[in-house]
Amino acid sequence: MQKGDRSIVYDVPVFFEGEGSVVGKKEGDGPLGKLFDEVVADPMFGENSWEEAESELQIRAAKTALKKSGLERTQIRYLFAGDLEAQGVASSFGMAKLEIPYFGVFGACSTMGETLILGSSMVASGAADYVMCVTSSHFASAEKEFRFPLEYGNQRPLSAGWTVTGGGACVLGRRKKPLAITAVTPGKIVDYGMKDSFNMGACMAPAAVDTIAAHFKDMGCGPEDYDAIFTGDLGIIGSQILIEQLAKKSYDIEGRHDDCGLRIFDIKKQDVHSGGTGCGCAASVLTAFILPRMKEEGWKRVLFVPTGALLSKVSFAQGRTIPAIAHAVRIEAV
Amino acid sequence: MQKGDRSIVYDVPVFFEGEGSVVGKKEGDGPLGKLFDEVVADPMFGENSWEEAESELQIRAAKTALKKSGLERTQIRYLFAGDLEAQGVASSFGMAKLEIPYFGVFGACSTMGETLILGSSMVASGAADYVMCVTSSHFASAEKEFRFPLEYGNQRPLSAGWTVTGGGACVLGRRKKPLAITAVTPGKIVDYGMKDSFNMGACMAPAAVDTIAAHFKDMGCGPEDYDAIFTGDLGIIGSQILIEQLAKKSYDIEGRHDDCGLRIFDIKKQDVHSGGTGCGCAASVLTAFILPRMKEEGWKRVLFVPTGALLSKVSFAQGRTIPAIAHAVRIEAV
Numbered sequence: 001m002q003k004g005d006r007s008i009v010y011d012v013p014v015f016f017e018g019e020g021s022v023v024g025k026k027e028g029d030g031p032l033g034k035l036f037d038e039v040v041a042d043p044m045f046g047e048n049s050w051e052e053a054e055s056e057l058q059i060r061a062a063k064t065a066l067k068k069s070g071l072e073r074t075q076i077r078y079l080f081a082g083d084l085e086a087q088g089v090a091s092s093f094g095m096a097k098l099e100i101p102y103f104g105v106f107g108a109c110s111t112m113g114e115t116l117i118l119g120s121s122m123v124a125s126g127a128a129d130y131v132m133c134v135t136s137s138h139f140a141s142a143e144k145e146f147r148f149p150l151e152y153g154n155q156r157p158l159s160a161g162w163t164v165t166g167g168g169a170c171v172l173g174r175r176k177k178p179l180a181i182t183a184v185t186p187g188k189i190v191d192y193g194m195k196d197s198f199n200m201g202a203c204m205a206p207a208a209v210d211t212i213a214a215h216f217k218d219m220g221c222g223p224e225d226y227d228a229i230f231t232g233d234l235g236i237i238g239s240q241i242l243i244e245q246l247a248k249k250s251y252d253i254e255g256r257h258d259d260c261g262l263r264i265f266d267i268k269k270q271d272v273h274s275g276g277t278g279c280g281c282a283a284s285v286l287t288a289f290i291l292p293r294m295k296e297e298g299w300k301r302v303l304f305v306p307t308g309a310l311l312s313k314v315s316f317a318q319g320r321t322i323p324a325i326a327h328a329v330r331i332e333a334v
Numbered sequence: 335m336q337k338g339d340r341s342i343v344y345d346v347p348v349f350f351e352g353e354g355s356v357v358g359k360k361e362g363d364g365p366l367g368k369l370f371d372e373v374v375a376d377p378m379f380g381e382n383s384w385e386e387a388e389s390e391l392q393i394r395a396a397k398t399a400l401k402k403s404g405l406e407r408t409q410i411r412y413l414f415a416g417d418l419e420a421q422g423v424a425s426s427f428g429m430a431k432l433e434i435p436y437f438g439v440f441g442a443c444s445t446m447g448e449t450l451i452l453g454s455s456m457v458a459s460g461a462a463d464y465v466m467c468v469t470s471s472h473f474a475s476a477e478k479e480f481r482f483p484l485e486y487g488n489q490r491p492l493s494a495g496w497t498v499t500g501g502g503a504c505v506l507g508r509r510k511k512p513l514a515i516t517a518v519t520p521g522k523i524v525d526y527g528m529k530d531s532f533n534m535g536a537c538m539a540p541a542a543v544d545t546i547a548a549h550f551k552d553m554g555c556g557p558e559d560y561d562a563i564f565t566g567d568l569g570i571i572g573s574q575i576l577i578e579q580l581a582k583k584s585y586d587i588e589g590r591h592d593d594c595g596l597r598i599f600d601i602k603k604q605d606v607h608s609g610g611t612g613c614g615c616a617a618s619v620l621t622a623f624i625l626p627r628m629k630e631e632g633w634k635r636v637l638f639v640p641t642g643a644l645l646s647k648v649s650f651a652q653g654r655t656i657p658a659i660a661h662a663v664r665i666e667a668v
Binding site: 001049078084085088092093096104107118121124127145186188190315323 | 340654
């Protein structure tokens with residue numbers, strides 16, 4: 001089951017049993033707009049605060065995934081969830097309603113990767129027949145948590161991303177389905193000493209380089225073994241760094257690399273600068289675009305690598321660096 | 335491996351291979367003072383901020399656990415860590431130095447239970463030979479994160495606890511040792527609608543009731559099968575509620591119940607009101623007191639049940655409830 005320094009190859013595939021995606025209006029106006037299960041025009045999602053809106057968004061994605069899986073709520077043995085808010089309140093308030101044994105995780109925008117690794121390992125070991133993995137982000141709750149009050153109308157540098165209002169949920173399980181997780185490579189925390197929270201792509205790219213290179217080494221494979229390699233939200237700048245740095249390690253991923261943050265918005269028309277970001281970016285693009293695309297295109301194998309910047313507003317205010325992490329999940333047509 | 339509704343029983347025990355505990359001066363002055371691996375008089379731990387102090391505390395606990403395990407850093411396949419700070423920065427900045435593939439978790443003061451469940455399940459499944467589980471809290475960083483600036487010198491109601499400045503780390507693995515994790519029962523989020531963040535014990539007790547009762551039901555056992563049942567930080571008030579509520583479910587735990595928060599301080603002399611709290615409370619008492627005590631007293635079986643209140647300062651300011659969670663870990667002499 002262990003493979004190389006840090007990867008896990010599953011003896012039995014862990015199948016994608018049902019997925020749900022919910023996004024806001026701006027995401028609905030983007031190039032993937034028609035693919036999401038639900039596009040909600042009201043940024044408050046009918047709730048009273050940005051935090052409650054994000055919880056509602058998350059619970060809707062979870063319920064959609066559950067419905068598509070055809071399972072009852074009580075058949076989901078464990079739930080893995082996380083978000084960007086302090087103490088993960090979007091998840092704990094949202095997921096409390098499901099009354100499923102709960103593991104809160106924090107991996108910033110890499111959270112969907114972390115939940116998929118932990119969830120799939122529980123299914124693969126036989127500790128659970130079905131688990132659910134959920135994550136979300138909300139533009140307004142993230143701006144409030146990390147940056148400026150929206151009312152300031154502050155300007156953003158071109159290197160900044162735009163936090164996706166969206167969430168994705170996956171039910172993983174043991175019943176045979178077309179797509180499955182067959183291997184995972186957990187990330188290390190990588191800190192290159194960068195401090196610019198308006199250039200997250202550059203902060204996170206070294207973590208993606210580290211994890212993708214580790215995955216190739218552990219598995220004895222290379223970019224040519226993948227139909228596509230999707231990072232989470234490196235955006236324009238981070239994607240360039242990733243491609244260049246992996247090329248220096250003799251891995252040419254340029255023709256196969258894609259980034260959820262560059263897919264979810266029309267970068268030029270929608271004024272999102274470097275691209276979409278947030279836990280919900282990778283999660284909603286995975287569930288609404290990547291998994292369906294694998295079936296449509298007959299892709300055999302995709303590497304899904306969400307990336308996260310592990311900062312807080314306190315660490316930023318203290319002038320500290322921005323450590324980052326990336327988790328890799330191998331998805332195969334089985 | 336699955337047992338009952340939500341428990342896992344391991345086919346092979348997951349052994350405690352090495353533990354480390356580090357605390358501050360007040361904890362060192364308490365009844366367990368001589369048992370901790372390290373008592374640090376300087377609340378800043380030689381660093382420049384409370385957050386960095388907590389990271390330093392955590393890394394010291396981790397290094398001590400590693401040293402006692404006799405393993406090299408590179409033999410630890412995965413690291414599970416979390417803390418109370420927003421976005422878990424004490425853990426990510428502290429643990430980055432170890433360069434071990436990392437899973438950040440958030441379970442508030444139940445975090446040590448969550449890391450032990452996730453870590454032990456990775457060892458039990460064969461995905462790792464050795465993992466490390468680490469968590470911490472710091473009185474000053476927690477007050478800053480959740481309550482008032484220390485400079486206010488605000489008064490605290492008698493129902494309030496005192497956040498422990500401390501951390502604990504455990505290396506779990508496959509080599510035979512005297513003590514092991516043999517079963518776990520993950521918690522559900524339980525929200526009884528309480529809103530008083532100065533009475534965390536009452537907020538968390540229902541979660542402990544739910545998890546302990548689920549454990550007994552899943553395992554087909556009762557309090558009489560345990561030498562001791564340790565909750566994390568229910569304190570005086572929460573412990574009373576726990577005992578009463580479990581009695582209503584026909585589980586009499588009074589003679590066997592103990593609480594890490596009531597052990598770490600001399601409640602009357604040290605002016606800590608309802609008792610010690612924080613992720614570091616359960617973690618440091620587990621590593622410095624519970625595990626050694628099991629060996630000394632010849633105890634066969636202990637249930638370790640850290641409890642967490644899943645609030646943030648934003649959710650508190652919004653007048654929302656305080657959902658809670660508790661995770662149960664069965665530790666046996668093997």
